[in-house]
Amino acid sequence: MSDSVSVTIDGRSVTVPAGTSLWDAARELGIDIPVLCHSPRMRPVGVCRMCVVDTGARNLQAACVRPCEEGMEVRTDSDRVVRNRRMLLELLMADYPDPSAREASTGDDELLALARAYGVTSSRFEGSRTPEAPRRDASSPVIAVDHQACILCDRCIRGCNELQHNHVMTRSGKGATTRIAFDLDVPMGESTCVSCGECQAVCPTGALTNRALEGLHLVEEETP
Amino acid sequence: MTDTNVSARVVESVCPYCGVGCALSWVVDTGRNRIVEARGRDGAANAGRLCVKGRYGFDYTTHAHRLTRPLIRREDAYPKGALSWDDRGPRRPGGPVDPETVLPHFREATWEEALERVAGSLAGIRDRDGGDALAGFGSAKGSNEEAYLFQKLVRAGFGTNNVDHCTRLCHASSVAALLEGIGSGGVTNIVRDIARADVALITGCNPTENHPVAATFMKQAAAGGTELLVVNTRRPAIADHAAMYVEIRPGTDVAFYNAMMHVIIREGLVDEAFIAERTEGYEALRDNVAAYPPEAVAELCGVSAERITEAARLFGRARAAMLFWGMGISQHTHGTDNARCLIALAMITGNTGRAGTGLHPLRGQNNVQGASDAGLIPMMYPDYQKVADPEARARFEAFWGRPLSPSPGRTVTEITDGALEGAIRGMYILGENPFVSDPDVEKVRKALARLDFLVVQDIFLTETAEFADVILPGSAFAEKTGTFTNTDRRVQVGRQALQPPGEARQDWHIIRDIAERMGLPMDYPDVAAVFDEFAGCTNSYASLSHAVLGSRGRWYPCPDPEHSEGEPIVFQETFPRGRALLVPAQPSPPVEPTDPEYPLVLNTGRVLEHWHTGTMTRRSRALHAISPEGFVEMHPDDAAAYGIGDRDWAAVTSRRGTIRVRARVDDRVARGSVFIPMHFREACANVLTHPAVDPYGKIPAFKYCAVRVERVAVEASA
Numbered sequence: 030m031s032d033s034v035s036v037t038i039d040g041r042s043v044t045v046p047a048g049t050s051l052w053d054a055a056r057e058l059g060i061d062i063p064v065l066c067h068s069p070r071m072r073p074v075g076v077c078r079m080c081v082v083d084t085g086a087r088n089l090q091a092a093c094v095r096p097c098e099e100g101m102e103v104r105t106d107s108d109r110v111v112r113n114r115r116m117l118l119e120l121l122m123a124d125y126p127d128p129s130a131r132e133a134s135t136g137d138d139e140l141l142a143l144a145r146a147y148g149v150t151s152s153r154f155e156g157s158r159t160p161e162a163p164r165r166d167a168s169s170p171v172i173a174v175d176h177q178a179c180i181l182c183d184r185c186i187r188g189c190n191e192l193q194h195n196h197v198m199t200r201s202g203k204g205a206t207t208r209i210a211f212d213l214d215v216p217m218g219e220s221t222c223v224s225c226g227e228c229q230a231v232c233p234t235g236a237l238t239n240r241a242l243e244g245l246h247l248v249e250e251e252t253p
Numbered sequence: 254m255t256d257t258n259v260s261a262r263v264v265e266s267v268c269p270y271c272g273v274g275c276a277l278s279w280v281v282d283t284g285r286n287r288i289v290e291a292r293g294r295d296g297a298a299n300a301g302r303l304c305v306k307g308r309y310g311f312d313y314t315t316h317a318h319r320l321t322r323p324l325i326r327r328e329d330a331y332p333k334g335a336l337s338w339d340d341r342g343p344r345r346p347g348g349p350v351d352p353e354t355v356l357p358h359f360r361e362a363t364w365e366e367a368l369e370r371v372a373g374s375l376a377g378i379r380d381r382d383g384g385d386a387l388a389g390f391g392s393a394k395g396s397n398e399e400a401y402l403f404q405k406l407v408r409a410g411f412g413t414n415n416v417d418h419c420t421r422l423c424h425a426s427s428v429a430a431l432l433e434g435i436g437s438g439g440v441t442n443i444v445r446d447i448a449r450a451d452v453a454l455i456t457g458c459n460p461t462e463n464h465p466v467a468a469t470f471m472k473q474a475a476a477g478g479t480e481l482l483v484v485n486t487r488r489p490a491i492a493d494h495a496a497m498y499v500e501i502r503p504g505t506d507v508a509f510y511n512a513m514m515h516v517i518i519r520e521g522l523v524d525e526a527f528i529a530e531r532t533e534g535y536e537a538l539r540d541n542v543a544a545y546p547p548e549a550v551a552e553l554c555g556v557s558a559e560r561i562t563e564a565a566r567l568f569g570r571a572r573a574a575m576l577f578w579g580m581g582i583s584q585h586t587h588g589t590d591n592a593r594c595l596i597a598l599a600m601i602t603g604n605t606g607r608a609g610t611g612l613h614p615l616r617g618q619n620n621v622q623g624a625s626d627a628g629l630i631p632m633m634y635p636d637y638q639k640v641a642d643p644e645a646r647a648r649f650e651a652f653w654g655r656p657l658s659p660s661p662g663r664t665v666t667e668i669t670d671g672a673l674e675g676a677i678r679g680m681y682i683l684g685e686n687p688f689v690s691d692p693d694v695e696k697v698r699k700a701l702a703r704l705d706f707l708v709v710q711d712i713f714l715t716e717t718a719e720f721a722d723v724i725l726p727g728s729a730f731a732e733k734t735g736t737f738t739n740t741d742r743r744v745q746v747g748r749q750a751l752q753p754p755g756e757a758r759q760d761w762h763i764i765r766d767i768a769e770r771m772g773l774p775m776d777y778p779d780v781a782a783v784f785d786e787f788a789g790c791t792n793s794y795a796s797l798s799h800a801v802l803g804s805r806g807r808w809y810p811c812p813d814p815e816h817s818e819g820e821p822i823v824f825q826e827t828f829p830r831g832r833a834l835l836v837p838a839q840p841s842p843p844v845e846p847t848d849p850e851y852p853l854v855l856n857t858g859r860v861l862e863h864w865h866t867g868t869m870t871r872r873s874r875a876l877h878a879i880s881p882e883g884f885v886e887m888h889p890d891d892a893a894a895y896g897i898g899d900r901d902w903a904a905v906t907s908r909r910g911t912i913r914v915r916a917r918v919d920d921r922v923a924r925g926s927v928f929i930p931m932h933f934r935e936a937c938a939n940v941l942t943h944p945a946v947d948p949y950g951k952i953p954a955f956k957y958c959a960v961r962v963e964r965v966a967v968e969a970s971a
Contacts, residue, residue, distance in 0.1 A: 070300070070301055134256075135290070170874075170875050170878040170879055171305070171308075171309045171875045171879075191473075191476075192302060192469065192473075193469045194468075194472030194473055194476065223304075223305060223461075223465070223861060224305040224308075224309065224862075224875070224879060225302070225303065225304050225305055225308065225465065226303060226305065226308040226309065227303075230292065230293060230301075230303075230308070239290060241289065241290070241309070241312075241874075241875070242289060242290060244256055244257060245256065245257050245259050245282075245289060246257065246258050247259050247261040247280060247289065247290075248258060248259065248260055248261060249261045249262075249263060249280070250260060250261065250262045250263075250283075
């Protein structure tokens with residue numbers, strides 16, 4: 030097996046070590062493929078499907094987990110890809126809270142930024158939250174939890190377990206009631222959480238936010 | 254919307270807390286001169302990670318208790334004594350010194366009056382009683398530049414080597430053993446090199462609480478196949494990730510490691526080539542450990558001979574093994590012997606100079622490495638040049654243009670003794686709080702009260718400042734620029750994000766102004782020029798400057814900083830002293846063994862959310878909310894035997910005093926031992942600790958003294 034492979038992404042060729050993901054290969058070319066669940070600091074898991082690209086296969090492929098193959102021809106911005114992303118965004122926005130705590134304070138809600146970029150201003154779908162699931166958890170003195178804003182991207186879970194190795198966070202429930210949970214699904218402030226804040230730092234949405242920023246709206250000055 | 258719009262600026266800096274040295278960015282609300290958020294940066298030590306202190310514990314900077322004007326003690330506030338000490342105790346809510354109880358004893362003064370008073374009083378004592386009647390405590394929380402200027406002022410301005418700092422209370426014994434054994438006190442391999450180790454011995458430390466981000470890389474290594482061998486007297490959380498956890502009895506480290514080495518030698522697990530080429534003294538070490546078969550120490554250590562043998566094999570068979578240790582090794586009257594054993598263990602198995610090996614004493618304070626490098630220790634000039642060496646002295650006399658004292662100065666605890674005896678008459682304390690951090694605080698109280706003159710420079714009214722004649726308001730970490738050297742020898746720039754409040758000034762300006770009034774000009778255009786002068790009198794930092802350090806910093810040594818990050822692994826070919834010296838050690842009995850009157854061993858330490866004497870963290874909203882009060886941790890069996898339940902109030906008594914504190918019943922502490930964190934002044938662990946010190950490192954035995962615990966009834970707080 031060869032040590033490197035060559036692929037063509039949006040008409041441009043790149044040679045990368047075998048095993049490199051399409052997302053990383055695109056980044057080498059300066060092509061940003063949108064993501065919600067993926068972060069270069071983390072093991073890719075391919076759960077949000079926002080990074081799907083067209084490799085000519087029957088299904089669109091999640092670029093963060095799909096390894097490059099020799100001679101692969103990839104489109105990251107075909108109509109099919111864009112339509113797919115719009116649909117995903119519309120589904121994710123269906124029950125998304127307005128305002129999002131992240132957008133309101135630091136203005137860097139990644140879901141809302143993508144929705145704006147793809148022109149998704151409203152959703153044809155209705156939310157399906159079960160009423161018995163408590164929406165907010167304010168038991169931690171430092172981190173606010175809003176399950177309504179959670180898109181189950183698992184960044185927090187990987188941040189907790191695979192970056193900080195604290196092994197507090199997991200998923201609980203199933204189907205539409207699946208949600209992030211702490212220990213055996215106890216409130217965050219009563220769990221073994223050590224408040225390192227990694228989950229809050231990596232969360233792309235308003236699900237896990239810094240309580241100290243509540244009521245503030247940051248407008249960052251240009252950094253020289 | 255009721256949201257407050259904040260115009261925010263992002264400043265790249267480093268965390269002010271521990272020795273890990275995490276790179277971070279602060280989001281600064283420029284209009285209100287405050288930090289609103291901390292974000293991890295991709296630093297060499299942290300890869301974007303932070304812990305609870307770095308991420309949420311920065312708001313102490315803008316706490317209402319900040320000192321904003323110079324203060325002079327009122328005439329009617331003499332004789333001196335502790336002012337807030339009686340507001341401790343179970344009926345009082347926990348918390349730091351309340352200025353309302355202290356401020357009435359002081360009056361506000363202008364900088365001119367305060368500086369004149371400080372310089373005049375210190376110079377008066379110097380001219381009347383000689384320089385050795387003065388002493389200075391600097392701080393490992395200060396920058397390299399501040400440490401350098403402070404020791405320069407004491408040495409060249411006061412005319413004494415009586416300058417020390419809290420390294421004396423943390424790793425002085427490790428450094429003594431390392432200087433003796435290999436000729437350098439710095440770590441040989443960076444923390445993250447653990448990823449390349451087969452086995453890592455993690456002993457006498459509790460990294461998940463005290464070096465939390467370093468601990469994430471240890472846990473990550475364990476998940477990737479590195480086998481952790483955790484040895485402790487109180488189960489640390491990192492033991493959950495260990496291949497093997499060995500709980501030894503307090504104070505039996507030397508016997509345990511001698512027995513491990515016994516097995517390693519007996520079973521031929523030594524690296525003969527390394528011993529022959531890189532060490533000396535092997536025969537003496539071998540003959541010494543021959544007397545320590547595991548069977549002979551099993552009972553003393555409380556570990557079976559089989560377990561000791563198993564631990565020795567795990568370590569001895571590793572291709573690459575790394576050693577981490579902390580205060581559980583160093584803070585004993587035999588701390589230097591403990592560290593000698595670890596050095597010998599690494600050397601006879603050939604575990605230095607390669608990837609995934611080496612010696613890593615985990616540094617506690619953010620700049621304990623740098624402050625020591627900068628000469629903030631009584632026996633060394635910058636870069637560990639000995640004050641007793643006539644050539645080094647001549648060099649610094651020429652460099653600083655002043656005659657220098659040829660005799661090594663007093664250490665922290667010796668300075669306290671000197672003040673008690675009347676040999677030390679005046680002190681300058683910058684950013685340290687010995688009244689809570691030093692052993693046997695009743696003794697410290699008497700010593701501080703006896704001084705003719707004490708100036709304290711700090712950001713808050715500390716318990717120590719209550720004894721001051723003059724209090725000078727300094728600047729918090731985020732209010733100044735300077736370099737800090739982390740546990741990995743990484744030199745990083747902390748950048749100013751805020752303005753000091755009120756009339757508070759940058760600390761290096763205050764040192765300069767005192768020095769100039771005492772006849773020692775310190776004319777530097779900026780703090781980068783101070784760094785340049787410091788770097789110029791060292792080999793380790795000579796190639797570095799603020800400009801070249803940039804936003805990422807460098808590991809020293811770094812011969813080519815334009816093209817290299819510096820050296821993550823040192824001593825690959827030879828040690829600074831040539832061959833490593835193997836020093837045999839014998840176990841010594843504890844200074845204060847338990848007896849029927851004081852049947853329990855007291856161990857002291859820290860908790861994740863707090864920092865040392867709590868002056869910063871107890872004024873952080875989040876950290877105080879998570880961890881509001883002290884505790885005494887007891888094994889369930891001991892608690893039952895003394896009739897104490899979880900959260901009951903207990904009186905803990907040693908031969909030096911009594912504190913009242915709530916019990917926390919938890920089997921992570923061994924039977925026969927109790928643990929009390931050092932941060933909480935109203936339940937001050939150092940009321941109890943023994944002031945005996947290690948003969949080489951002069952470090953106090955914070956990890957061992959005899960106490961008893963009794964249940965006390967306390968009515969609910971008023």
